[in-house]
Amino acid sequence: MVLADLLDQRPEVTAPRLLGATLSFDGVKVRLTEVEAYAADDPGSHAFRGETNRNRVMFGPPGRLYVYFTYGMHHCANLVCHPEGEPGAILLRAGEVVDGIEVARQRRGPVRDVDLARGPARLASALGIDLTMNGTADFELDLAPAETWAGIEVATGPRVGLRLAPERPWRFWVSGDPTVSRYRPAKAL
């Protein structure tokens, strides 16, 4: 499986394949452990209501970074991924810092290493991503080798923090990995 082919699939197809992949950006490398898919016909997607100034890059070529700002203080990083004509993206929710950990620590402050990129805004922060990186392809993404990926236990479940969206089980994470975010599993109703 080649990366370029994966990026032309619907995001919920591509998302689980990204688990275990490594993403290098500006001196820090993370191994992805948790992602969420957002598709064209998905009320939870920023692109659902059509193209706007904010979500424009979700409509552009796959393989770029879609960065948005939310809750007044957080950046979240997505990988644009969709078949021709169907806007979509994959939210990078969590990862394990495997290289450039000193740089990541500097950006995130005094937290446990396992928390450096545990959560979408933290991951973006650890990588040094902000709104100025929106739409760039200035990063390196390497899929996990097939045999490695086959050894990963992929878990799925409802997405986090959406008010809209029927609960599509489009959150994917590496089962049992300590860097997967947990948030408020008990509050889900």
Added chain:
DNA sequence: GCTGCGATTTTCT
């Protein structure tokens, strides 16, 4: 360790 709530700004209706 787990649960609940407030912060803060961009974007869209």
Added chain:
DNA sequence: GAAAATCGCAGCT
């Protein structure tokens, strides 16, 4: 004007 793809901290068990 309201909601949002969240996080950090306070307070309790």
